[in-house]
Amino acid sequence: MVAIKMAGLTKKYKNLTAVDAIDLEIRQGELFSLLGVNGAGKTTTIKLLTCLTKPTNGDAFVGGYSITKEPNQVKQLIGVSPQETAVAPNLSVEENLTLICGIHGFSKETAKERIRELDRQFGLHAVLRKKAGELSGGWQRRVSIAMALISQPQILFLDEPTLGLDVMARHELWEAIQGLKGKTTIILTTHYMEEAQALSDRIGILKDGSLLAVGTVEELNRKAGTHDFETAFVSLVRGAGR
Amino acid sequence: MRMLTFAQRCTKEILRDPINLGFGLGFPLALLLLLSAMQTNIPVDLFGIDTLTPGITVFGMSFMTLFTATLIAKDRESALLQRLYTTPLTGLEFILGYMLPILPIALAQTVICYLFAVPLGLTVSVNVVYAILGMIPVAIFYIALGLLCGSILGVKQVGGICGALLTNLSAWLSGVWFDLNLLGGTFSQIANALPFVHAVEMEKALCCGDFALAMSHILPILLYGVGIAVIAVFCFLTQMRKQ
Numbered sequence: 121m122v123a124i125k126m127a128g129l130t131k132k133y134k135n136l137t138a139v140d141a142i143d144l145e146i147r148q149g150e151l152f153s154l155l156g157v158n159g160a161g162k163t164t165t166i167k168l169l170t171c172l173t174k175p176t177n178g179d180a181f182v183g184g185y186s187i188t189k190e191p192n193q194v195k196q197l198i199g200v201s202p203q204e205t206a207v208a209p210n211l212s213v214e215e216n217l218t219l220i221c222g223i224h225g226f227s228k229e230t231a232k233e234r235i236r237e238l239d240r241q242f243g244l245h246a247v248l249r250k251k252a253g254e255l256s257g258g259w260q261r262r263v264s265i266a267m268a269l270i271s272q273p274q275i276l277f278l279d280e281p282t283l284g285l286d287v288m289a290r291h292e293l294w295e296a297i298q299g300l301k302g303k304t305t306i307i308l309t310t311h312y313m314e315e316a317q318a319l320s321d322r323i324g325i326l327k328d329g330s331l332l333a334v335g336t337v338e339e340l341n342r343k344a345g346t347h348d349f350e351t352a353f354v355s356l357v358r359g360a361g362r
Numbered sequence: 363m364r365m366l367t368f369a370q371r372c373t374k375e376i377l378r379d380p381i382n383l384g385f386g387l388g389f390p391l392a393l394l395l396l397l398s399a400m401q402t403n404i405p406v407d408l409f410g411i412d413t414l415t416p417g418i419t420v421f422g423m424s425f426m427t428l429f430t431a432t433l434i435a436k437d438r439e440s441a442l443l444q445r446l447y448t449t450p451l452t453g454l455e456f457i458l459g460y461m462l463p464i465l466p467i468a469l470a471q472t473v474i475c476y477l478f479a480v481p482l483g484l485t486v487s488v489n490v491v492y493a494i495l496g497m498i499p500v501a502i503f504y505i506a507l508g509l510l511c512g513s514i515l516g517v518k519q520v521g522g523i524c525g526a527l528l529t530n531l532s533a534w535l536s537g538v539w540f541d542l543n544l545l546g547g548t549f550s551q552i553a554n555a556l557p558f559v560h561a562v563e564m565e566k567a568l569c570c571g572d573f574a575l576a577m578s579h580i581l582p583i584l585l586y587g588v589g590i591a592v593i594a595v596f597c598f599l600t601q602m603r604k605q
Binding site: 170209210223 | 363364366367368370371374375378379412441444445446447448449450451567
């Protein structure tokens with residue numbers, strides 16, 4: 121079953137085409153990575169799919185709802201963890217999670233139950249009462265993802281979830297993301313090859329707003345005629361530039 | 363329900379910022395104390411406690427603009443607002459969520475100012491209650507101004523424009539510190555074309571129980587309040603769409 125369908129999705133800013141007529145289907149329960157160098161159009165694609173910005177041309181259907189015609193229905197289905205840490209700094213971790221529950225209309229009991237579940241899933245117990253703004257970068261990212269998940273979204277968007285994190289924090293976050301695979305459709309943007317390789321069911325390689333190639337790591341390696349994914353990525357991106 | 367949840371969050375963000383509390387409450391009280399002490403030594407009619415207190419409560423409202431604008435500008439510059447824009451919260455719920463929590467804070471500040479003025483010699487009567495209620499349209503004007511500034515300015519600009527310029531303009535053009543007529547016609551005309559002096563005069567009139575005079579000053583406050591609120595809502599929704 122298709123979770124997301126992009127049909128000629130395009131976003132232009134004056135003379136710049138940030139997303140160029142993307143056609144793509146992402147299956148339910150799949151972890152799909154959008155991989156590309158800086159300025160490839162990853163974040164703009166996420167902004168389009170999460171109704172933060174409107175496409176110049178084309179459309180996308182998230183859970184069957186059009187992002188242009190039915191943004192309110194789309195917003196009921198999704199959870200988003202933006203590139204920058206998105207927490208309320210003067211609120212405790214528990215209050216941040218409660219805030220998102222309240223905005224999604226959960227009862228107090230349901231909110232408490234969801235916080236308990238995420239506490240178990242992300243090991244938040246030690247920081248639940250601490251102010252979010254006082255946590256380390258790694259913890260803030262973890263809380264940010266937990267906030268995106270607390271509404272039990274069908275589709276989760278993670279924009280550069282490990283950007284700026286140290287190796288340990290990155291691997292801990294990978295484990296948490298891997299724990300979600302299969303249950304939730306996840307669209308992840310990254311420019312780390314090893315991250316895309318370790319986590320993804322399929323990868324889409326973006327360059328200058330265009331989708332150059334889509335496939336599993338093995339399929340992309342085969343397409344580039346190499347056994348190393350980083351070499352495959354460089355080859356595919358350079359090949360498109362010629 | 364969703365709006366109230368967001369409003370609760372905004373209240374917590376403001377009340378947990380010690381600089382907000384220190385300036386918003388401490389500064390007006392310090393001014394009341396200082397100017398009352400000056401009045402004791404060098405009597406000036408303008409600084410009599412019955413005249414000074416309404417003026418200082420109105421001056422204190424300029425900090426409500428600063429609180430509102432800072433909160434919104436900070437949210438806009440962080441990714442939190444981006445996250446919240448992807449939730450089912452509507453534009454109207456955002457606006458009410460930002461504005462409503464400041465109103466009780468503004469009224470609490472007013473009550474504290476009047477209570478603080480009692481041991482300094484303020485005449486206590488039922489008129490003080492009317493003066494406190496009279497602050498509601500004044501507070502709405504200042505909060506709407508905060509929504510406007512927070513929607514179009516960055517955090518640093520808010521600090522300069524709301525924290526320095528507005529607080530000073532609001533003080534100079536309100537007739538709290540000096541009689542506006544002393545500076546001549548043009549200055550007085552400019553001041554009278556703006557709502558600050560009307561807010562102070564309305565509060566003074568309510569404190570004295572002169573309701574007819576108070577009513578003559580309420581119209582400019584209401585007009586500015588509604589006008590600024592409409593522009594602020596437009597600017598907030600525009601930046602929300604741009605996001």
